[in-house]
Amino acid sequence: MTAEHEGLVHIGEVVERTGLSHRTVRYYEEMGLVAPAGRTEGGFRLYDRAGIDRLLLITPMKPLGFSIEEIGELLAALDTATDPEADLASRKQARELLDDAHAGVQERIRELGAALSRAEAFAERLRQESPTAVGTP
Template identity: 45%
Template sequence: MSSEHMQIGEVATRTGLSLRTIRHYEETGLVLPSARSQGGFRLYTESDVARLMLIRRMKPLGFALDEMRDLLDASDRLDAGAGLDAGEREALLARVREYEQAASRKIGELRVQLARAEEFAATLRERCERAGAEATRS
């Protein structure tokens, strides 16, 4: 086995994803092992790890598998670069920009949700403190 290849367990450790999740992403075609060992074990490269990290970062923002697939396709085609004319390159860049804008919007929405959750926790904390203070006065 080449030192540039990693088995799925090492990839899981490095990405923080479970083996089951990595296999699911393989089944859905989001990431495919770069090779297989003679024993049939999945083998991954740094590029595969980077791809899984991109997927992992999209997931909490609520991107669907089809959106992940679309962004990965656009990124792959941009990275390959060869044979793209200026119009194709610009169309791919526009797709990536749309995802960046969507991610920024989703992050803003999450910040609002987090602020509301923090306000809620603070309200409960104050209620508990008031109740505790009243109990000690009684």
């Protein structure tokens, strides 16, 4: 890599750091959720720490039920809420959206916790009922 690409990593490294697939990273790029910081002369995507951090921020949103559009709205709200150049009204609106999202995430976590408890109880019942499971943890 050239000096202008110093500190940037190829998509393969991004995949290793985030646990996402190449396809998912490219899809998020196509949807406008993340952008590579540059490209090599051969056209390969290069990402900086901010791009990787953004992908790590997106990662837990899908399992919580957020659509791509909602993820985009949340990312935009996060950007606006932390942008010192944004006007007060925009930052206030962004914070309200983030507060609503937080409440929704808390509710989803409660639902997932209840589902996990039911799944664990079911697994325990199966363990107790299974003659081959005797003595297995």
